[in-house]
Amino acid sequence: MTEYQKPVPIPNEDTKPFWDSLREHKLVIQKCSQCGQFRFPPRVICPYCMSLHSRWVEVKGKGKIYSFTVVHYAYTPAYRDALPYVVAIIELEEGIRLVTNIVGCKPEEVQIGMDVEITFEDVTPEFTLHKFQPASKT
Amino acid sequence: MNRLRAKCAIVGVGETKVGYVPGVTIMSHNLQASQKAIEDAGLSNKDIDAVLTRKPARDPTLCYSLQIAENLGISPKCTTDLDTCGTTPVTMVINAVIAISTGLCRAVLCTIGMDDNQSLKQQIPKHGQLNYGSEDFEYPWGFIGAPMAFAMAARRHMHLYGTTSEQLGAIAVAMRKHACMNSNAQMHKPITLQDYLASPLFAEPFRLLDCSLVSDGGGAVVITSAEMAKHLRKPPIYILGLGQHNFAHSYFGPLEVITPFKKAADEAYHMAAVSPGDVDVAEIYDCFTHSVLVQLEDLGFCKKGEGGSFVEGGRIELGGELPINTHGGLLSQAHIVGMLHITEAAHQLWKESGERQVKNVEVALVTGLGIRQAPFGTTGVLILGKEAS
Numbered sequence: 001m002t003e004y005q006k007p008v009p010i011p012n013e014d015t016k017p018f019w020d021s022l023r024e025h026k027l028v029i030q031k032c033s034q035c036g037q038f039r040f041p042p043r044v045i046c047p048y049c050m051s052l053h054s055r056w057v058e059v060k061g062k063g064k065i066y067s068f069t070v071v072h073y074a075y076t077p078a079y080r081d082a083l084p085y086v087v088a089i090i091e092l093e094e095g096i097r098l099v100t101n102i103v104g105c106k107p108e109e110v111q112i113g114m115d116v117e118i119t120f121e122d123v124t125p126e127f128t129l130h131k132f133q134p135a136s137k138t
Numbered sequence: 139m140n141r142l143r144a145k146c147a148i149v150g151v152g153e154t155k156v157g158y159v160p161g162v163t164i165m166s167h168n169l170q171a172s173q174k175a176i177e178d179a180g181l182s183n184k185d186i187d188a189v190l191t192r193k194p195a196r197d198p199t200l201c202y203s204l205q206i207a208e209n210l211g212i213s214p215k216c217t218t219d220l221d222t223c224g225t226t227p228v229t230m231v232i233n234a235v236i237a238i239s240t241g242l243c244r245a246v247l248c249t250i251g252m253d254d255n256q257s258l259k260q261q262i263p264k265h266g267q268l269n270y271g272s273e274d275f276e277y278p279w280g281f282i283g284a285p286m287a288f289a290m291a292a293r294r295h296m297h298l299y300g301t302t303s304e305q306l307g308a309i310a311v312a313m314r315k316h317a318c319m320n321s322n323a324q325m326h327k328p329i330t331l332q333d334y335l336a337s338p339l340f341a342e343p344f345r346l347l348d349c350s351l352v353s354d355g356g357g358a359v360v361i362t363s364a365e366m367a368k369h370l371r372k373p374p375i376y377i378l379g380l381g382q383h384n385f386a387h388s389y390f391g392p393l394e395v396i397t398p399f400k401k402a403a404d405e406a407y408h409m410a411a412v413s414p415g416d417v418d419v420a421e422i423y424d425c426f427t428h429s430v431l432v433q434l435e436d437l438g439f440c441k442k443g444e445g446g447s448f449v450e451g452g453r454i455e456l457g458g459e460l461p462i463n464t465h466g467g468l469l470s471q472a473h474i475v476g477m478l479h480i481t482e483a484a485h486q487l488w489k490e491s492g493e494r495q496v497k498n499v500e501v502a503l504v505t506g507l508g509i510r511q512a513p514f515g516t517t518g519v520l521i522l523g524k525e526a527s
Contacts, residue, residue, distance in 0.1 A: 007282075009274035041275040067290035067297075070342040075282040087281045087341075089290060099281045112297045129278055 004124045005078035015042045017056050022128040025120045028056040029096055040096045061118025062135065063092040070107045086110050090132055104133030140379075140409040144526040146235045147367035147374035149245075149360050150179025151481040156355030156472035157324035158255045164194045167251030167356025168206050175358035176210075180371030181245060186360070188216040188237055188246040190230045192475065195221075195268045196257055206249060216243055221268075223508020224423055225382065226250070227357075227477040228518030232380050234361040244366060249358035250477040256354050272511060284425060284509050285349055289341040291513045292428035296343060299443035301431065303343060305450060307334035309427040310347045310469060312455045317466025319456070319494040324351050325470040348427045350468035357477030359484070364526060375487050378501070379410025379521035385512060397514035399436035399505070407438070410501075410521040414438040417521075418499045419486050420460060421479035423507045424467040430454075432514070433505055456494060464494045476506045483522050500524055 011019045018041075021028040029038050034051035045052055068088035074080040086102040088110070102110050103119065115135035122128045152174025154167045168191065176186065189212060191203040199205065203217040216237055222229040227250060234246035256262065276282065295301045311331055317323040329347065337347040367374035383398035383405070407413060414437060422437075424430045431445030439460060440448040448454075454462040465471045465482040472478065483502040485491045501523045508516035 006280070007273070007277035009278060011274075015274060041272060067294045069286050069289035069293060069344075070339070071280060071286060072339045072341065075280070079280050079282075082280065085280055087279060087286050087290075099276050099279055101279050112293065123278075127278070 006123070007076070007078075008124065008127050014044050018042050019127065021056070021058070022120065022130060023126070025128065026058050027061045027118055027130055028058050029092075029094060030054045031057045038094050038096050040098055059092060059094050061092070061130070063090045063116060063132075065089075065102070065110065065112055065114045065116060066091045066097055067112060068102065068110050070110070088132065090116060101131050102133070103131045142235060142239055142380070143409050143411070144376040144378055145239045145364055146361055146377045147364050148377065148480070148484050148522065149362050149367045149370045149372065149374060150175045150177070150181065151360075151484045152178060152358045153322060153478060153481055154251075154356040156322055156353055156474065156478070158259065159354040160256045160260070162253070162354060164197065164251040164253045165205070165209065167253070167354070168249045168358070169209050171251065171356035171358035172206065172210055172247055172249045175247065175249070175360045178372070179360045179362075181360065183211045185245050186210070186212045186247045187214055188234070188243040189214045190218055190220060190233060190246060190248045192221055192226045192250050193219040193268065194251070196254065197264045198266055198268050212247070222382075222384075222506075222516040222518070223510055224425055224476055225506035225508045225516040225518040226475055227480055228380075228504065228506035228520055229382060231359070231361065231377065231480065231520055232382055232518065235377055235380060238361065238363050245360060245362045247358060247360055249356065250475055251356040252474050253354050254352045254473070258352055270510075285341045285344055287509055288426045288428060288513045289344045291432070292343055292426070295428060295432065299446065301446035303335065304331060305431070305446035306343070306348055306427040307331045308449045309424070309430050309454070310334050312449070312452070313424060313463050313467045313469040315455055316464050316494055317470035320466050320471055323466045323471040324353055325466065344426065350425045351470070351473045353472035353474060355472045355474045355478075357474050357481050359477075359480055372488060373524065374526070375484050375522050375524065376526045377520060378412065378523045379406035379408070380519065381405030381409070382516075382518040384510070384517065385515045396442065397432060397436050398517040399433055399507070399514065399519065402517045402519045403437045406519040406521050410523070412501055412521060416501050417460065417503045418501050419464060419483070419496045420462050420503045421464070421483045421505070422462050422467075423476050423479065423505045424463055424469050425507070427469065429507060429513070430462065433507070437503070437505070437519070456496065461496050464491060464496060479504050479506070480520070487522060487524050
């Protein structure tokens with residue numbers, strides 16, 4: 001098996017619960033215990049009320065594509081085989097935006113405003129990444 | 139009248155050869171540019187009492203500004219490595235104005251050197267590099283580097299306002315036209331809109347020609363009090379207005395909203411007592427074509443969403459209504475983090491721009507912008523003029 005070449009995070013005290021949950025195929029977002037605002041990426045203090053107290057809340061992983069780009073160049077050689085790939089900003093139903101990849105459809109089918117849902121990709125034994133795909137019709 | 143208006147002036151500028159300059163270090167670019175700027179002002183190293191620079195991002199060094207000072211034989215009262223990403227040169231000027239107008243310093247040297255092009259081409263070993271701080275939530279998904287972030291902002295602009303690739307292309311073509319009139323420019327081959335549309339897709343909607351250059355080079359300016367400036371070699375270029383404003387979003391803010399440029403520009407215009415219509419030439423930070431278009435809106439040259447139509451028909455070219463980036467900008471002259479936008483504004487006001495000189499320049503506007511969590515995270519505006527009154 002070839003070694004995973006793409007960048008992986010370096011978790012710290014503030015971000016470890018996020019990565020641990022992804023490994024269990026759960027998306028958790030930090031929520032301020034004082035004012036109730038979600039925040040991302042994880043950090044020690046609430047930028048709305050400066051409270052140092054927060055908890056981790058599992059979210060549904062549903063949202064819309066806020067914007068996206070189809071990438072045609074490899075910033076590091078590790079992405080060469082992945083080209084072209086889609087980087088997108090998703091706006092979750094909870095109001096948080098995060099960076100992800102769109103999978104499960106062709107790059108030319110991706111559109112701003114498209115409904116998407118989370119899927120998980122176990123990239124190494126330690127790390128799982130969230131990815132998003134077109135929402136299933138319900 | 140605002141108490142900072144025309145209290146300080148640019149008195150000398152310097153640039154080094156830009157483009158691909160193998161064998162010339164970041165330090166050497168800084169020192170050559172600084173020597174020229176100090177000489178241009180008619181000053182000596184003994185007159186400079188503050189040095190501001192930017193820590194080399196690809197090879198961070200402690201107290202870099204003090205190393206530059208040491209090399210130049212300056213024992214500065216104030217010395218700082220500062221960083222607001224692409225706003226850095228504008229921030230340097232603002233800090234120089236603060237230091238001088240409070241009486242702390244007399245003559246401030248602001249300098250930047252770059253060796254990004256030779257580092258990239260020759261894979262020169264580095265001691266390390268500065269991080270953005272949000273890598274863990276971006277890099278694993280292949281979201282790396284500024285082009286992708288600005289591409290997503292451009293995509294939103296197209297989605298909301300119907301901005302076209304041809305309009306982005308008009309900016310690339312104009313910058314190249316100006317670079318072709320500048321002997322110290324990295325790019326010398328004229329391009330047409332067809333060339334632009336045929337250039338390879340990079341991070342959609344951006345093509346290669348939407349993206350700024352990777353460059354070697356250096357630039358420096360010397361700033362003194364307006365009083366001291368009156369007795370120096372060249373006529374003072376007064377700093378009439380300045381403003382800086384930054385996003386403080388929790389994460390990836392709304393990309394189409396009015397950027398912090400609106401507030402930065404309003405403050406600068408108010409301080410300078412000028413309006414967008416008074417600006418004769420604008421040196422606008424052009425890390426990408428789309429960045430120019432957004433600034434034209436938020437700096438008040440056109441309404442929100444109308445940046446695309448504003449840049450059509452040669453309006454931003456030399457001879458047009460509002461010549462932009464008369465040196466060729468980051469897109470076609472060189473990417474020295476915008477320091478050469480300031481030196482070019484000075485050249486225009488001193489009527490030193492030769493073939494690319496804009497007629498009757500009285501007021502010049504300069505901007506800088508950076509990416510911090512989101513495109514336009516940092517923004518800064520300077521308004522420069524020949525007359526203090």
